[in-house]
Amino acid sequence: MIYIVSEALLYVCFAILTGVSVLALVPENKKPRYQVSDNALTWILLGIVILSSLQIIKLIIFYKVNLDYDLKYLTFTVLGDYNVGKAWFMTVIAAMAMLYLLGLKQSPKVMKYKWKIIPMLTVIQLVIFGYASHSASIYGWAGFASQTAHFMSAMVWIGVMIVIGWCTSEMRNWEAFLRWFTPMAIVCVIVTLGAGFLLMSRLSPDYVNSWITSYGQAMLIKHLLIVPIIALAFINSFLLRKKTSKTLSWLRVESIVVILLLAVTAFMGQQAPPHDDLKELLDESPPSNLFMWITGYDLKRGIDLNIAQNAFSISLATVALISLIFGLIWVWKNQKPFWSLAAVLLFVSCGYMSLMVAVG
Numbered sequence: 001m002i003y004i005v006s007e008a009l010l011y012v013c014f015a016i017l018t019g020v021s022v023l024a025l026v027p028e029n030k031k032p033r034y035q036v037s038d039n040a041l042t043w044i045l046l047g048i049v050i051l052s053s054l055q056i057i058k059l060i061i062f063y064k065v066n067l068d069y070d071l072k073y074l075t076f077t078v079l080g081d082y083n084v085g086k087a088w089f090m091t092v093i094a095a096m097a098m099l100y101l102l103g104l105k106q107s108p109k110v111m112k113y114k115w116k117i118i119p120m121l122t123v124i125q126l127v128i129f130g131y132a133s134h135s136a137s138i139y140g141w142a143g144f145a146s147q148t149a150h151f152m153s154a155m156v157w158i159g160v161m162i163v164i165g166w167c168t169s170e171m172r173n174w175e176a177f178l179r180w181f182t183p184m185a186i187v188c189v190i191v192t193l194g195a196g197f198l199l200m201s202r203l204s205p206d207y208v209n210s211w212i213t214s215y216g217q218a219m220l221i222k223h224l225l226i227v228p229i230i231a232l233a234f235i236n237s238f239l240l241r242k243k244t245s246k247t248l249s250w251l252r253v254e255s256i257v258v259i260l261l262l263a264v265t266a267f268m269g270q271q272a273p274p275h276d277d278l279k280e281l282l283d284e285s286p287p288s289n290l291f292m293w294i295t296g297y298d299l300k301r302g303i304d305l306n307i308a309q310n311a312f313s314i315s316l317a318t319v320a321l322i323s324l325i326f327g328l329i330w331v332w333k334n335q336k337p338f339w340s341l342a343a344v345l346l347f348v349s350c351g352y353m354s355l356m357v358a359v360g
Contacts, residue, residue, distance in 0.1 A: 003058055007266035010051040012259065013044045018126065019159025021119035031177050033170035034163055038102045045095045052091055055084055087132030094121050094128070126152045135199055143202065150195035157188035158258050165251030182237045189233065203273040208305050213281065214288045215271040218264050224351045225261045228344040231328055232257060249337040257344055278303055294356045307358045316354035320347045
């Protein structure tokens with residue numbers, strides 16, 4: 001559990017750092033006034049260094065417990081020979097450079113270059129994360145490029161949304177902000193989804209059958225969360241052109257749902273993806289307890305799942321769609337943004353159950 005929480009927090013740290021870096025490049029007359037102190041950024045950078053190191057510790061512990069190698073030998077091997085170890089060294093170096101810039105005396109000359117170099121170092125951090133990914137280690141340059149594009153585009157979109165949603169102190173230049181943020185967000189979402197489906201085709205080519213595994217279950221929930229996120233993004237991008245007292249609340253609701261998605265993604269990062277032989281994976285590790293408990297499926301029947309719609313599953317799917325569409329319409333008309341979280345959770349829960357009761 002600690003590794004899942006740490007990875008989710010790592011994503012949030014990356015998002016905030018990326019959001020601040022992107023906004024630093026935008027002219028003052030095209031963004032709201034927001035406040036993220038250098039002290040807060042310092043803690044975020046330290047968080048990235050510490051939280052990313054936990055994956056190295058996990059790897060060292062795994063080999064120590066299973067192979068009983070010398071701890072010193074293991075540490076040097078993981079840091080020197082594994083991508084995740086090399087990436088962590090590069091992360092530390094980039095973070096130290098950013099911390100140095102944050103600690104410089106605030107002067108016009110320093111500020112002129114500070115917020116040009118920090119965004120460049122942020123890009124390097126995101127590329128390093130892609131280099132250390134599971135996809136890059138398995139599929140080489142293709143996996144590295146897909147994972148980097150997926151992660152970078154998601155962090156740009158999510159980061160700006162979180163910083164503006166939670167750190168805005170004055171909603172000036174709102175329409176000017178939306179004029180560049182909306183198309184950028186659309187492009188980021190398209191790239192994120194495109195690269196994500198490309199990764200899915202490699203890591204989990206047999207989508208429905210993968211639901212037996214914990215990775216497949218998390219991936220299904222992640223995909224269900226994407227639907228309300230896009231719906232909320234539509235509200236924020238096209239229906240909130242004029243700033244109101246509820247505008248930031250809508251952005252915060254969307255960011256909360258996105259953070260839930262990041263938590264699910266962090267869970268996926270700690271599971272073995274069924275990219276090779278699913279039967280072999282199930283021989284080595286048990287199936288998803290959640291899947292087995294809800295469906296009561298007997299693995300002796302094989303692992304070739306199919307979706308057989310029935311009255312119950314169709315009813316649940318109908319409830320899911322109604323809760324999302326009419327729930328968000330009701331919330332929009334009554335301007336109660338945080339009630340949309342109930343609509344989102346009901347949609348995901350009913351949509352998930354609709355698919356599970358249809359498994360045959």
